[in-house]
Amino acid sequence: MPDVSPGKWHLAHVTWFWETFLLKPAQAGYTPFDPRFNYLFNSYYEAVGERHARPERGFLTRPGLNEVLDYRAHVDRAVSAWFDQADAEAVQGFRTVIETGFAHEEQHQELFLTDIKHVLSRNSFPEAGYPRQMQTPPQLAGARPDPVWIGFEGGLIEFGHEGAEFAFDNEGPRHKAWLEPFALASRPVTNAEFLAFIEDGGYQQAEHWLSEGWARMQEEGRSHPYYWRRQDGRWTHFTLHGEQMLHPDAPVSHVDYFEASAFASWAGCRLPEEREWECAARDMDPSQGRWADPDGLLEPQPLKQGSSFQALYGEVWEWTRSAYSAYPGYQPAEGAIGEYNGKFMCGQFVLRGGSCLTPPDHARPTYRNFFPPDAQWQMTGLRLAKDL
CATH class of the missing domain: 3.90.1580.10 (paralog of FGE (formylglycine-generating enzyme))
Structure with a gap:
């Protein structure tokens, strides 16, 4: 489905957000982890530049998950280092970006789960992403009380x-x-x-x-x-x-x-x-x-x-x-x-x-x-x- 993205894309994209909107403008001389990622993991920001088409994200065989995790660790370290050296005025200047970055990551945590669910459901023999024994529910048929x-x-x-x-x-x-x-x-x-x-x-x-x-x-x-x-x-x-x-x-x-x-x-x-x-x-x-x-x-x-x-x-x-x-x-x-x-x-x-x-x-x-x-x-x- 065109709207669904691979799990590793979500991980890379939320990392890209911090690199693009905080590290690049706030840290003089910051060197991007991989310049190609600006194209691969930009979601829809026209002002940032061209981007990989959303319906094609499922065909991204590279970078692999390990490289995406290395990217995430690299940006995490850089963001932590910036917070350690930035004064209160600098942090306040990027307050909107920082708070949006946290909320943006929370949005993608939910999208990560819904996208995984969709991908798993498309398997010939669908399997659970989070196996769990569920209690047998009562029958669907039968009268139920109306809402108040x-x-x-x-x-x-x-x-x-x-x-x-x-x-x-x-x-x-x-x-x-x-x-x-x-x-x-x-x-x-x-x-x-x-x-x-x-x-x-x-x-x-x-x-x-x-x-x-x-x-x-x-x-x-x-x-x-x-x-x-x-x-x-x-x-x-x-x-x-x-x-x-x-x-x-x-x-x-x-x-x-x-x-x-x-x-x-x-x-x-x-x-x-x-x-x-x-x-x-x-x-x-x-x-x-x-x-x-x-x-x-x-x-x-x-x-x-x-x-x-x-x-x-x-x-x-x-x-x-x-x-x-x-x-x-x-x-x-x-x-x-x-x-x-x-x-x-x-x-x-x-x-x-x-x-x-x-x-x-x-x-x-x-x-x-x-x-x-x-x-x-x-x-x-x-x-x-x-x-x-």
Whole structure:
């Protein structure tokens, strides 16, 4: 798939970021580890120069992993040495680059896992990236309690990031927007609920689909979420822990925007606006979410019924129906680093919350993730909303 990159590319690219945006401009006389890497591991920064095409990254047989690790060690040593000798003023001058570099690396930690999952799933005999014995879930069939609806009065409310702590430039500036009264479901949509949509013929009911989504479903012959398989009369899905039976009460994952929107229409609801999601999550503690843990479970886990919000943070990134666009007064940063977010504000939709593959420090109420509407390989799900 054109969007997926090899693991060693992610390792080299985040290393390249530090070399390009910190070491080269901050350290006089710095010698790059290998000048060719500026072409191979530049992702999309036009101001930095030409680059290797993204769909061709899987064909990069060289450098090998050992050389990439040597590159990473070389840059790590150089960055540590710079911090040791730089004064406070110099560090402050590169504060935005440094903080962006940390956050950028966290983003690629999640991409590393989702890309590994996709590559492993394409094997003729898929194997687990992180083998783990899982408990046998209950049957998918059968009645399940509906989510609780949690209402909000709306009104003129402030949104976006403000303050001294780090946030990406697309999270600001702080601004006011009007919300009509609305309600959000207390939890994300589950596998059992999405299976009901499938069994009711949801993938064959054009009235629930956006035109482009319907055309894609017909062209690709899709009838279920990515990684789902029906074998011997039962549903399974491929996970980083191998092929597993679907748990009815776990959030559905790897659905694209078109599938999320169609399900919401079928359910007589809609997807949230991103500002509705932020309004609901602003008083929630992100640290209570279930985040990436290499020694733990790297798949969404069953949710319990309750009267309060569950999994607003963690489990699955939640599609909103908000197009990814600039907030009022938005200005991208100057220079190449300004290409990080702003130039992608076209043809994409905002997701909120984070997933079970997201690093624990990489979440906040104002965080705006974004993907094209046909993106399936990320840990994406949905939460329903409705007007009051």
